[in-house]
Amino acid sequence: MSAVLELTGVETGYGEVQVLWGVSMQVEQGKMTTLVGANGAGKTTTMRAIMGVVHPWKGTVRFQGQDVTNLSAHDKAQLGLVLVPEGRQLFSDMTIEENLAMGAYSKRARQSLDANLKKVYQFFPRLEERKKQKAGTLSGGEQQMLAVGRGLMADPLVLMIDELSLGLAPVLAQGLFATLKQLKDAGMTIFLVEQNVYLALALSDYAYVLAEGRVKIEGPSHEVAHNDEVREAYLGI
Amino acid sequence: MVEILSSVMDGLLIGLVYGLAAIGLTLIFGVMDVVNLAHGAIIALGMFFLYLFFGAGLHPYLALLPVAVLGFIFGVIVYQIAVRKIISGPPLMSLLATFAVSMIIIGVGTALWSTSPYNINFKVTTYNFFGYTVTSARLVSAVAAVLVTFGLYYFLYRTVLGKAVRAVANNREAAELMGIPSQQILAITFGIGTMLAMLSGALIATLFPFTILSGGVYELKSFVASVLGGLGNPTGALFGGIILGLIEGSVAPFIQVSWTNVIEFVIFVGILLFFPTGLFGGRK
Numbered sequence: 149m150s151a152v153l154e155l156t157g158v159e160t161g162y163g164e165v166q167v168l169w170g171v172s173m174q175v176e177q178g179k180m181t182t183l184v185g186a187n188g189a190g191k192t193t194t195m196r197a198i199m200g201v202v203h204p205w206k207g208t209v210r211f212q213g214q215d216v217t218n219l220s221a222h223d224k225a226q227l228g229l230v231l232v233p234e235g236r237q238l239f240s241d242m243t244i245e246e247n248l249a250m251g252a253y254s255k256r257a258r259q260s261l262d263a264n265l266k267k268v269y270q271f272f273p274r275l276e277e278r279k280k281q282k283a284g285t286l287s288g289g290e291q292q293m294l295a296v297g298r299g300l301m302a303d304p305l306v307l308m309i310d311e312l313s314l315g316l317a318p319v320l321a322q323g324l325f326a327t328l329k330q331l332k333d334a335g336m337t338i339f340l341v342e343q344n345v346y347l348a349l350a351l352s353d354y355a356y357v358l359a360e361g362r363v364k365i366e367g368p369s370h371e372v373a374h375n376d377e378v379r380e381a382y383l384g385i
Numbered sequence: 386m387v388e389i390l391s392s393v394m395d396g397l398l399i400g401l402v403y404g405l406a407a408i409g410l411t412l413i414f415g416v417m418d419v420v421n422l423a424h425g426a427i428i429a430l431g432m433f434f435l436y437l438f439f440g441a442g443l444h445p446y447l448a449l450l451p452v453a454v455l456g457f458i459f460g461v462i463v464y465q466i467a468v469r470k471i472i473s474g475p476p477l478m479s480l481l482a483t484f485a486v487s488m489i490i491i492g493v494g495t496a497l498w499s500t501s502p503y504n505i506n507f508k509v510t511t512y513n514f515f516g517y518t519v520t521s522a523r524l525v526s527a528v529a530a531v532l533v534t535f536g537l538y539y540f541l542y543r544t545v546l547g548k549a550v551r552a553v554a555n556n557r558e559a560a561e562l563m564g565i566p567s568q569q570i571l572a573i574t575f576g577i578g579t580m581l582a583m584l585s586g587a588l589i590a591t592l593f594p595f596t597i598l599s600g601g602v603y604e605l606k607s608f609v610a611s612v613l614g615g616l617g618n619p620t621g622a623l624f625g626g627i628i629l630g631l632i633e634g635s636v637a638p639f640i641q642v643s644w645t646n647v648i649e650f651v652i653f654v655g656i657l658l659f660f661p662t663g664l665f666g667g668r669k
């Protein structure tokens with residue numbers, strides 16, 4: 149199998165404080181990979197290091213075989229590496245419609261803007277009903293739909309999502325997971341950070357467990373789900 | 386009575402031009418949290434750019450076009466050299482950087498043109514409406530200010546690039562993640578803010594004599610108008626400018642001109658104390 153996204157020995161942190169200590173991961177083409185771990189383990193930092201929002205101090209990030217470690221976030225987005233960031237980070241003073249349009253800012257996404265918009269409205273009809281509403285006035289669930297929708301508008305080759313279900317009612321979370329499943333079945337590569345370890349492991353193909361900035365456990369998701377340590381620490385079984 | 390009304394009308398017309406200057410200031414603040422202390426010097430530079438093109442034989446209103454283009458380019462260059470590096474640093478850094486730019490402009494300007502007054506001498510028609518006399522220069526400057534403001538709104542709300550400016554203002558990091566080159570957008574925004582300041586300077590130059598130091602007064606007016614309208618809010622800044630102009634117009638028949646500054650700053654402090662987000666709410 150070929151890894152479309154590959155981290156090798158990535159180290160980084162904030163100021164003097166090191167958070168990641170030699171993280172290596174591979175995200176396979178067409179698969180759903182998940183990254184789980186306790187609060188503060190460094191999951192978000194890993195995502196941010198991949199995008200270059202925080203710069204890796206050491207190690208490399210390769211995307212489609214190309215070394216993209218030192219590219220800026222917008223260059224990576226232009227290449228099709230797209231992150232739906234933790235905390236939604238919507239353009240709160242702009243309408244749903246405008247948020248989605250901004251998702252499609254990159255050259256490659258602009259070409260398929262209409263098709264993607266149709267797809268997003270199909271997944272989330274509520275976004276279409278409220279397209280003139282300001283993002284900042286949406287409910288939490290609607291905001292999450294918009295965040296995912298905006299990510300899809302970027303026409304990702306690899307879609308990374310940091311905390312898909314955080315703060316959502318279980319029904320809504322499952323709805324979003326079902327959407328992800330459809331996307332994956334349609335061939336999209338997905339890299340997911342998720343608090344709901346049970347759901348994440350059930351749906352994904354491969355999993356990494358991060359602890360204190362290091363990959364502690366990795367393997368096919370069903371195996372990781374049966375790992376005693378994981379069951380005890382994250383699944384509470 | 387007619388005299389007072391005339392004065393108020395004059396105030397309204399010049400207030401629109403103040404508003405345009407204030408929009409330049411508030412746009413830059415709203416998008417990148419930079420208080421541009423070079424604003425006044427840039428306004429003065431706009432006056433002299435107009436003077437140069439006028440001297441080269443262009444009609445002042447035609448000369449507004451090259452002044453706008455130069456203003457944009459100048460702003461982008463200032464951003465790249467003086468602002469870009471310190472944009473994420475503490476606010477004091479950008480204050481110092483733009484202050485330095487201001488000193489440089491005024492220094493070079495003084496060397497080139499000294500501090501003696503210049504004016505744009507062109508044919509101005511005077512109209513009379515029921516006893517209110519107004520010059521074509523005043524009318525045109527007000528109309529131009531309104532048109533440029535409409536243009537800015539069209540850009541910000543109807544074009545992809547303009548929406549990207551608003552996206553970067555909202556959330557720079559999210560904009561980057563969506564493939565928007567935020568540094569480029571910030572440079573463009575600084576260019577537009579500078580362009581608006583220069584245009585307002587050029588319009589003022591068609592009305593009054595000016596020196597390289599004239600910008601200071603208008604910088605202060607821009608601050609007052611921006612704060613009146615809520616910092617970061619372009620519409621608010623326009624209305625802030627109109628309010629300033631109206632105040633000037635209505636007090637002018639009764640007191641000495643030098644008192645208008647005092648009144649404006651009393652209002653400024655009052656707004657800061659009682660309406661810290663302005664009369665129209667801050668940001669967009």
Ligand SMILES: Nc1ncnc2c1ncn2[C@@H]1O[C@H](COP(=O)(O)OP(=O)(O)OP(=O)(O)O)[C@@H](O)[C@H]1O
Nearest residue numbers: 162165167185186187188189190191192193194234
């Ligand atoms: N901007 C920042 N400045 C300084 N330290 C930070 C910053 N962001 C995160 N950290 C620290 O880095 C460590 C890892 O944080 P990170 O956000 O990557 O964890 P996480 O695994 O995503 O946690 P959570 O599950 O709570 O989202 C934490 O100790 C956190 O305090």
Ligand SMILES: [Mg+2]
Nearest residue numbers: 191192193234
């Ligand atoms: Mg996190």
